Amino acid sequence: MEKIAIVLLSCIFFFTSCMALTHTVGNGGTGEHIVKKRAVYALFGIVPVNRFDSKTLANGAVNYTVKSKFTLVDLLISIPASLITFHTQTVYVSQ
Numbered sequence: 001m002e003k004i005a006i007v008l009l010s011c012i013f014f015f016t017s018c019m020a021l022t023h024t025v026g027n028g029g030t031g032e033h034i035v036k037k038r039a040v041y042a043l044f045g046i047v048p049v050n051r052f053d054s055k056t057l058a059n060g061a062v063n064y065t066v067k068s069k070f071t072l073v074d075l076l077i078s079i080p081a082s083l084i085t086f087h088t089q090t091v092y093v094s095q
Contacts, residue, residue, distance in 0.1 A: 019070035019089070023054075026063035029094035037091050039068070045087045057093040067092045 035057045040049040058064040074088045081088070 021068045023066040025054075025058075025066070026061075028063060029058075029061075029065040031065075031094045033095045035093045037093075038074070039089045039091050041087045041089070043085050044082075049086075052091075054091070054093050057091075058095055061095045064093055064095045067094070 037052055037057060038050075039052075041047060042049050054064070054066045068089055068091050071090050074090055077088045078086070
């Protein structure tokens with residue numbers, strides 16, 4: 001039983017690390033100003049529930065970086081929400 005728990009915890013930490021995307025617009029952001037927003041998807045990530053534009057989050061900046069990550073908080077939200085097919089992901093926009 002203890003081995004199963006260790007394997008499950010290991011899978012949680014290793015599999016969530018591969019769910020990260022980074023997009024650089026222009027020369028990229030310096031990281032001085034970071035805006036954080038949580039994206040919510042229905043039907044296991046197929047249908048976006050809350051739509052937002054990274055350009056709007058960057059306040060019209062020409063150079064910024066967008067990072068999408070599946071964080072531990074997203075995991076804790078997604079475990080019970082997955083029963084009704086919802087999934088979350090955190091988006092960071094740095095200027």
